[in-house]
Amino acid sequence: VVDISSFYKDSGMFTYDPGYTSTASCESKITFIDGENSELRYRGYDISELAGKHSFLDVSYLLMRGKLPTPEASRNFDLEIRHRSFLNEGIIRLFDALPDGAHPMATMGAATMALSAFYKDHLHLEDEEEFKMMRRRILAKMPVIAAMAYRNSIGTPLIYPDVNRYFTENFLYMLRAYPGGRMKYLGNGQNDEIKQVEIDALDAIFTLHADHEQNASTTTVRNVGSTEAHPYVAIASGISALWGSAHGGANEKVMDQLKLIGDVKNVPTYIAKAKDKNDPFRLMGFGHRVYKNRDPRAETLKGLQDKLRDELKLDSKLLDIAAAVEEAALNDDYFKQRGLYPNIDFYSGVILTALKIPTEMFTPIFVIGRTPGWLAQWSELKQDPKHKIARPRQLYTGN
Numbered sequence: 001v002v003d004i005s006s007f008y009k010d011s012g013m014f015t016y017d018p019g020y021t022s023t024a025s026c027e028s029k030i031t032f033i034d035g036e037n038s039e040l041r042y043r044g045y046d047i048s049e050l051a052g053k054h055s056f057l058d059v060s061y062l063l064m065r066g067k068l069p070t071p072e073a074s075r076n077f078d079l080e081i082r083h084r085s086f087l088n089e090g091i092i093r094l095f096d097a098l099p100d101g102a103h104p105m106a107t108m109g110a111a112t113m114a115l116s117a118f119y120k121d122h123l124h125l126e127d128e129e130e131f132k133m134m135r136r137r138i139l140a141k142m143p144v145i146a147a148m149a150y151r152n153s154i155g156t157p158l159i160y161p162d163v164n165r166y167f168t169e170n171f172l173y174m175l176r177a178y179p180g181g182r183m184k185y186l187g188n189g190q191n192d193e194i195k196q197v198e199i200d201a202l203d204a205i206f207t208l209h210a211d212h213e214q215n216a217s218t219t220t221v222r223n224v225g226s227t228e229a230h231p232y233v234a235i236a237s238g239i240s241a242l243w244g245s246a247h248g249g250a251n252e253k254v255m256d257q258l259k260l261i262g263d264v265k266n267v268p269t270y271i272a273k274a275k276d277k278n279d280p281f282r283l284m285g286f287g288h289r290v291y292k293n294r295d296p297r298a299e300t301l302k303g304l305q306d307k308l309r310d311e312l313k314l315d316s317k318l319l320d321i322a323a324a325v326e327e328a329a330l331n332d333d334y335f336k337q338r339g340l341y342p343n344i345d346f347y348s349g350v351i352l353t354a355l356k357i358p359t360e361m362f363t364p365i366f367v368i369g370r371t372p373g374w375l376a377q378w379s380e381l382k383q384d385p386k387h388k389i390a391r392p393r394q395l396y397t398g399n
């Protein structure tokens with residue numbers, strides 16, 4: 001950090017901080033991270049007390065409302081999310097304009113942006129009920145947009161949400177069902193019904209992604225929100241920021257990379273590539289801006305992976321390659337000196353694959369999980385009387 005305040009006398013303290021590594025842009029009561037001690041808390045609760053122990057919708061309520069819901073509030077919230085999940089047919093027609101093979105993240109960004117044309121409630125956000133309804137509407141529609149974006153990309157008829165199903169089950173149903181809503185026939189009188197263990201695993205994955213204080217996409221949501229732009233536009237901007245491979249796009253790249261490595265015997269070659277400063281290759285799913293020690297989300301996911309190994313028939317070849325990469329990196333001075341540990345993205349892929357989720361849906365799943373965090377952060381910004389338009393300065397180096 002260079003103190004250049006003498007050049008900008010009117011600005012008080014002026015710092016040059018590329019990537020904002022040492023700059024707090026807001027005060028927040030939502031999420032606490034201690035990167036040195038591998039700690040992550042939502043509203044004071046350690047992540048290990050929430051993932052797999054409370055439903056993702058209850059955790060969403062906690063993030064947005066500041067407390068876990070009572071059983072009655074939980075039931076009402078769940079019911080309302082089910083009933084707000086339908087998309088306006090106009091948005092569904094928008095999917096037709098996009099080509100087969102469009103990445104679901106592209107379609108999700110476009111559809112979320114388009115929600116701003118259908119809902120005008122940003123005009124009345126001083127009305128607390130409308131404010132809350134806007135948040136529930138976005139949360140409810142995100143898995144539907146994601147599943148439809150995927151089906152559109154492979155040219156399969158879209159499946160509408162089923163209000164008889166819980167949020168996470170509904171998402172798996174919309175991805176898997178045959179046109180008309182029947183589950184795929186597997187032979188021997190069996191259908192590809194969704195198992196409770198699958199719902200629980202994905203629900204825990206959503207919770208682990210639900211918020212992570214001022215990461216790139218959340219900061220984007222806050223920056224766009226600070227300009228008084230429509231909330232749907234702010235969330236669509238978060239989707240764009242999340243797509244990059246240095247952020248949410250890494251989970252898709254981890255799976256591609258494990259397949260590329262292909263065999264345990266090739267691991268040393270790829271570790272050497274990652275260390276070579278003349279090679280742009282990076283080990284995807286390793287390293288984090290804040291965690292210079294273990295990522296607590298990754299630890300929880302690893303535990304889940306071990307638990308589900310047999311039950312979900314996880315791909316043992318990929319698991320062996322992942323374990324070999326992890327062991328090699330953790331024992332290598334290059335990774336140790338730089339504090340590069342596996343992050344959340346390193347472990348989610350093998351579980352998602354066992355849930356029959358295609359690789360291009362990994363980042364959309366991150367979006368669904370992160371949505372309540374974005375909404376909570378956007379709300380906190382709006383309710384902060386000190387909030388200002390985000391407007392960093394620059395260090396001019398031109399003529």
Ligand code: ACO
Nearest residue numbers: 245246247248250274282283284285286287288289338343
């Ligand atoms: N493989 C090899 N080297 C790495 C890796 C990696 N995955 N990550 C960082 N490094 C090295 C850098 O080359 C740099 O080395 P140097 O000091 O010799 O120049 C040093 O470690 C520090 O790296 P930075 O990029 O400066 O660290 P930063 O905090 O800016 O970046 C990031 C963090 C973007 C996550 C980075 O570690 C990375 O690109 N990881 C791979 C992508 C990934 O997994 N992203 C998911 C992040 S978690 C999430 O978004 C949920």
